[in-house]
Amino acid sequence: MGLPPLPTPRYRRYLNGHQSNLDRAISQEVLAERRRIDRKMDDLLAYRLPDPMIYDSLKSSLRKVHDKMDIHRSLLDRYSAIDMHDGGLTVEDRINAKCREVSDRMAR
Known part of the structure; x- marks a missing residue:
């Protein structure tokens, strides 16, 4: 059993x-x-992966910024009117003269 x-x-x-x-x-x-x-x-x-349209818009906005910077750079070169061949003035004197010129323009 x-x-x-x-x-x-x-x-x-x-x-x-x-x-x-x-x-x-x-x-x-x-x-x-x-x-x-x-x-x-x-x-x-x-x-x-992000949408490829993001890169297109990023590239176009970067291109616009570069174009604006180029325009500003060329305007600065054109209108800066700093003559680097001034013999008697030091850099500090030229900077002070530019500051006075800008303050005279702003006072008008």
Whole structure:
């Protein structure tokens, strides 16, 4: 003959302890938050190339800035009127003369 059958347990064993409705609700909130964070992480980790139109607009705006800088540079060269061949004046004297000239213009 064989062995007698094992007795059935009279209590229920919970591995993580007894869960109340509050514990289940909290765990559902935690799981939902984890899923939300995982979705964000997936978006962060998945590299996507930007739209090529961004580069076109960036290049065109950079070209406009360069054109404006060229115009300003040429105007500065044309109207600066600093004669670098003034023999007797030092650089400090020329700067002071330019500052006086600008202040006279602003006072008008």
